[in-house]
Amino acid sequence: xxxxxxxxxxxxxxxxxKIGGQICLFTEEKCxxxxxxxxxxxxxxxxxxxxxxxHTYVSPEIIFGVADFVGDSYALSVDxxxxxxxxxxxxxxxxxxxxxxxxxPDKDVLVPSTLNGCSLADSITGEHVRKLRTQYPDFAFVCYxxxxxxxxxxxxxxxxxxxxxxxxxxxxxQNIYFLPDKLMGQNIIVExxxxxxxxxxxxxxxxxxxxxxxxxxxIHYMRLEHPDVKVVSxxxxxxxxxxxxxxxxxxxxxxxxxxxxxxNQFFILTECGLTTxxxxxxxEKKLVGSCTMCKYMKxxxxxxxxxxxxxxxxxxHIVLNPDLQTKARHCIExxxxxxxxxx
Ligand code: 13P
Ligand code: SF4
Numbered sequence: 108x109x110x111x112x113x114x115x116x117x118x119x120x121x122x123x124x125k126i127g128g129q130i131c132l133f134t135e136e137k138c139x140x141x142x143x144x145x146x147x148x149x150x151x152x153x154x155x156x157x158x159x160x161x162h163t164y165v166s167p168e169i170i171f172g173v174a175d176f177v178g179d180s181y182a183l184s185v186d187x188x189x190x191x192x193x194x195x196x197x198x199x200x201x202x203x204x205x206x207x208x209x210x211x212p213d214k215d216v217l218v219p220s221t222l223n224g225c226s227l228a229d230s231i232t233g234e235h236v237r238k239l240r241t242q243y244p245d246f247a248f249v250c251y252x253x254x255x256x257x258x259x260x261x262x263x264x265x266x267x268x269x270x271x272x273x274x275x276x277x278x279x280x281q282n283i284y285f286l287p288d289k290l291m292g293q294n295i296i297v298e299x300x301x302x303x304x305x306x307x308x309x310x311x312x313x314x315x316x317x318x319x320x321x322x323x324x325x326i327h328y329m330r331l332e333h334p335d336v337k338v339v340s341x342x343x344x345x346x347x348x349x350x351x352x353x354x355x356x357x358x359x360x361x362x363x364x365x366x367x368x369x370x371n372q373f374f375i376l377t378e379c380g381l382t383t384x385x386x387x388x389x390x391e392k393k394l395v396g397s398c399t400m401c402k403y404m405k406x407x408x409x410x411x412x413x414x415x416x417x418x419x420x421x422x423x424h425i426v427l428n429p430d431l432q433t434k435a436r437h438c439i440e441x442x443x444x445x446x447x448x449x450x
Contacts, residue, residue, distance in 0.1 A: 109149045112172065114142040121167055123390065124383050130405060131167060131383055144409045145172035151416045158192040159412065160207065162199035163358045164380035164404035167387070169198050173412060177384075179359040180206075180252045181267040181446075184439065187211060196415060198407045201425075202228045205256040208425040209436045216425040217415040222406035225253055227343075230313030231287040233257035233431075239284060243309065247280035250438065251288050253315075256427055258286070260434035264441040268342050269357035272298045274445045281306060287313030293346050294355075317401045318343035321376050325396070326351045329374045333395050339364060340376035348376060365392055380404065 114135065121133035145168070152159065152173070160183050161174035170177050176186040180203060187195060187207035194215045197204035201223040208216040236248060236258055250262040251271070259265055266274045268291070275283060275295050283306055285292040292310035299306050321344050329336055339361050340352040349355050354364045358381050365373055365385055372393045375382050379398035386394060415423045427435075 109153065111146040111149075112142050114139040117142050117145070117168070117172065120171055120387070124167060124386055130400070131379065133167075141168050141172065141409060144413055148173045148409065148413050148416060151413070155194050155416065156192050157194035157196055157416060158190050159196045159198060160186055160203075161407075162203065162380070162404060163362075163384055164378040164401055165198050165407045166380070166405060167383050168409055169407060169412065170380070170384065171387070173409065174198065179267065179269055179357040181269045181357065182359055183207075184210065184252070184267075185443075188443075190214075194416075196412055198412060200225045200228070200253075200403050202253060202255055204425050205427065205435075206252065206259075206439060208427055209256060209259070209432050209439060212427075212429075212432060217419055217423050218425060219411035219415045219423070220403065220407045221411060222403045225403050226316040227251065227253040227287050227313045228255055228258075231258055231311055233261050235311075236261035236286070239286075243282070243284055245280075246282040246284040246309065247278050249275060249278065249283055249285045251286070251291060252442075254287060256431055256435045259438045260431045262286075262438045264445065265438045266442060267357060269360055270442065270446055271295060271342065272302075273449060274442065275299065275306065275308075276302060276304050277445060277449075282309075283307070284309045284311075286311035288343060289314055290319060290345050291342050294342050294349055297346050297349070315343040317378055317399050318376075319345065320399060321345070321348050323347040323351055326374070329396055333372055333374070335370065336372045336374050336395055337368065337370045338374045338376065344376055352376070362388070365389060378404065 118135050118138040124131045158175040159173050160176045161169050184206050188210045195207050196217045197207050204216050204218045248262040252267045289310050289312050337353040339354045340348050374396045378401045382398040
């Protein structure tokens with residue numbers, strides 16, 4: 108049985124978070140409100156044999172209070188594949204919960220987020236991909252994991268920010284259509300050139316509304332102010348940002364970089380959730396600059412997690428058409444196959 112958390116323990120854990128604005132400001136009063144909700148969720152998890160998977164971008168009280176697994180989108184899909192729980196509560200965005208359902212058709216997958224979109228996933232439908240495939244019949248269709256099940260069902264292989272370059276390099280086809288992230292696609296083109304890999308890559312026009320906003324000039328001024336700063340960015344940022352970065356990687360790879368490098372000043376170009384995790388997990392490292400929030404990820408609350416565990420509404424369950432599920436599973440399994448073959 109999980110030992111219940113007290114408001115004081117929660118406050119001691121979260122009080123030092125300084126980046127993230129009002130949503131990440133933990134007062135003693137706020138912790139008094141949150142602690143009983145955390146305890147009720149943890150008791151219900153045990154009762155229902157449920158696990159909570161949480162993306163690093165969701166709020167700190169979810170990550171540190173109730174999540175069983177926290178990670179980037181690749182790690183969470185592996186966790187979803189391996190869990191023996193009967194119920195999966197996926198605290199992130201809907202396409203990630205769909206991936207968990209595709210990998211676990213017999214489990215109940217619940218989504219607590221109230222804003223179920225993602226600017227990338229919403230930019231393209233399965234119908235768009237079907238049309239593109241007739242237009243480009245000799246192309247391999249590679250989709251970023253930030254797509255709906257409907258889109259994955261029409262594609263050949265799925266990638267995440269942690270494996271995108273290696274998988275694209277190893278796909279035998281010369282012609283590749285990458286979707287939906289235009290900026291990540293431009294970064295793939297730069298990286299393939301750097302690796303000396305010949306590919307003809309076409310791109311869809313989607314972007315992540317959080318990562319496309321970063322201005323490369325900001326890096327210049329940050330370096331003037333903090334000459335020793337290491338700039339760490341996500342591959343959803345523009346090529347101009349990546350060009351000036353010391354390290355580029357998925358959210359989990361960024362955490363490993365900060366942990367393992369001897370540098371102690373970092374400018375993190377991704378969603379606030381990563382910055383707050385770094386603040387709590389590595390208090391000796393200094394983070395400069397501010398961060399940006401994803402409204403979709405931050406629409407996850409403890410109250411909605413409690414609600415979906417206690418008495419979910421029909422729309423809180425992920426339900427997918429079985430044929431679509433089989434096709435989408437093939438696309439995701441291809442990613443696992445490429446990743447396993449690399450080892
Ligand atoms: P990763 O956590 O896989 O790096 O992805 C970031 C993201 O934007 C997910 O929506
Ligand atoms: Fe989508 Fe961007 Fe939010 Fe990730 S950060 S969920 S890509 S909108």
